[in-house]
Amino acid sequence: MTNWPKSYPFALIIALMALTPIGVLFSLASDSAAFFDARNLTVLVNTLALMLWTVIGSVLIGVPLAFFTAYVNIPFRRLFLILFAAPLALPSYLGAFTLYFAFGRGGEIESITGITTPSLEGLWGAALVMSLYTYPFVMLTTRATLLSLDASLVNAARTLGQTLFMSLWRIVLPRVINSIAAGALLSALYALSDFGTPAIMGFDTFTRVIFVEYNAFGLSQAAMLSLQLMLIVVLVLFVESRIRGDKERPGRHLTLWLPPWLSGTWLLSFMPIVLLSIFLPLGIFTLWLVREGAGDFDVTYAWNSAYASMLAAIAAVVLAVPVAHGAIAGKAGRVMERISYLGFGVPGIVMGTALVYLGLQIPVLYQTLALLVFAYVLRFLPLAVGTIRSTAENQDAGLVKAARVLGASPREAFMRITLPLTMRGMVAGAALVFLEAMRELPATLMLGPTGFETLATYLWRVYEAGYFGRAAVPGLLLVLLSGFGLVLMLSGERRAEFSVSEDSRR
Structure with a gap:
């Protein structure tokens, strides 16, 4: 008889929980009149157009930045990274919120400088904002591969007379194509x-139309749209799963010692990106805070956000432990x-649609904090599973075996050895779930x-009401918390040293 690991039954229950929203959507969508109609075609085209331009923008920004931060030796490199x-x-809706009210006729830029700027709205406004807040995906995945490449081929090409640009174009770029595609x-x-x-930009994509249908009590149509969106997401996830980076033996790293004027010029050319995505939102929120004060902001909103997120973080970690150990x-x-x-691939709007219907079928859950926490857990459980699994995989299996030889039961060995050694991953996973x-x-x-208002929902109510000045406090708090998440994300990155200069050929 097969002796199944004790984590398997718990992992199976949690996996079935993750499938719940999909099953609910299929049940709810069965009442919809049609799977696809002419209006859906417009929404589909809009969604794909936004996705396409976001990808183009993120690649055009992210790839040059990956090369710059990986290879160019500049002062304070870590700070610029x-x-x-x-x-x-940062959540992109913070950037969309501030950029929408900063640009255009009557915007904050015009009120301060007197200069009229083009308005940001529709496809191009949404694509610009999405590109500004997603290019780090491309930058970080590409940069990670660049840091692992052996520079000997570049050195050889330079020795044979190739220019630096052509060496990077013909030798390095083809080796990071998969990483660029993954980002x-x-x-x-x-x-x-x-x-x-x-x-915020007033552009009809699946997510916006689903929310409109939900507000119009068209749950079945919202579910049908959700399934169509999920189909696109699954296709993208499938393509992503087929992409594998080429592994190379580690070798000598590359550093480009550019003339100060050239590296400074490159650095200045990237500054508008940081200005638009980080400093402009911070400046706009600060301006509103100084001009209008805290308004009617209630500290309870921050407490509600923290309380619900803390419950979700604790629940996610508890559920992630058996899943992570079952995977091992x-x-x-x-x-x-x-x-x-x-769950992590299910958009929040889709998760919300499914669980609203589930709450209607189980009245004791409808509009309760428990259902909201359940949605958070299903959405962000993979963050906790990933950190716990990576920590557990690096443990020395001999410690548990030694404990068993010395008479410890499996439960005692888990509680006294495995669990304490996994605690670091549990804390990191909980922090990530909390922030998301x-x-x-x-x-x-x-x-x-x-009546349960959080920082995010209060920001949205302020936008709907047009009292954008009241968004200062929740906006700045979300930026502060997001900054903490960034520090957590980058804290483990290894630093590297390189050794090829622009002026030398070896």
């Missing part, structure tokens, strides 16, 4: 799942882990209890 990666930590697909997934940016134990556990990852739940907008709008 943090600045260039910072947009990844681009992450940008595509973000563009597909984001609700706040297209909604065998192939069946890995399948259950992959199923649990499904704090920023989640569409699921919170749809599932939050009546």
Whole structure:
């Protein structure tokens, strides 16, 4: 008889929980009149157009920045890396909110400088914002591969008379194509799942139309649209799963010692990106705070965000432990882990639609904090699973075996050895879930209890009411929390030293 790991039953239950929203959507969508109609075609074209332009923008910004931060030796390189990666930590709806009110006739830029700027709205406004907040996906995935490449081929090409640019173009770029594609697909997934940016920019994508249908009590149509969006997401996830980076033996790293004027010129050319994505939103929020004060902001909103996110973080870590250890134990556990990852690919607006219907069928759950926390857990469980699994895989298995030889039961060995050694991953996973739940907008709008206002939902109510000056405090708090998440994300990155100069050929 096969002795199944004790983590498997728990992992199976959690995997079935992750499948719940999909099953609910199919049940709800069965009442819809049609799977696809002419209006859906417009929404589909809009969604794909936003995804396409977001990918193009993120690649055009992210790839040059990856080369610059990986290879060019500049003072304070670590600081500039943090600045260039910072947009990844911010929810894009914060940038959309401030850029929308900063640009255009009557915008904050015109009121301060007297200069009329083009308005940001529609497809181009949404694509610009999405590109500004997703290019770090491309930058970081490409940069990681660049740092692992052996520079000997570049050195050889330079010795044979190739210019530096041609050496990078013909030798380095083909070796990082897969990493660029992986980052681009992450940008595509973000563009597909984001609700706040297209909604603020007034551009009808699946996420915005689903929310409109929900508000119009068209749950069945919202579910049908959600399934169509999920189909696109699954296709993108499938393509992403087929991309594998080429592994090379580590070798000598590359550093480009550019003339100060040239590296300074490149650095200045990248500054507008940081200005638009980071400093302009911070400046606009600060301006509103100075001009209008805190308004009617209630500190309870921050407490509500923290409380719900903390509950979600604790629950996610508790559920992630058996999933992570089940994945390590065998192939069946890995399948259950992959199923649990499904929630992270489900856009928040889709998760909200499914769980609203589930709450209607189980009245005791409808508009309760428990249902909102359940949505957070399903959405962000993979963050906790990933950190716990990576920590657990690096443990020395001999410690548990030694404990068993000395008479410890499996439970005692787990509690006294495995669990304490996994604690670092559990804390990191909890922090990531907490931060993502704090920023989640569409699921919170749809599932939050009546009167339960969070930082994200208060920001949205302010936008709907047109009292944008009152967004200063929640906006700055979300930026502060997102900055903490960025520090956590980059804290483990290794630093590298390189050795090829622009003026020398070896």
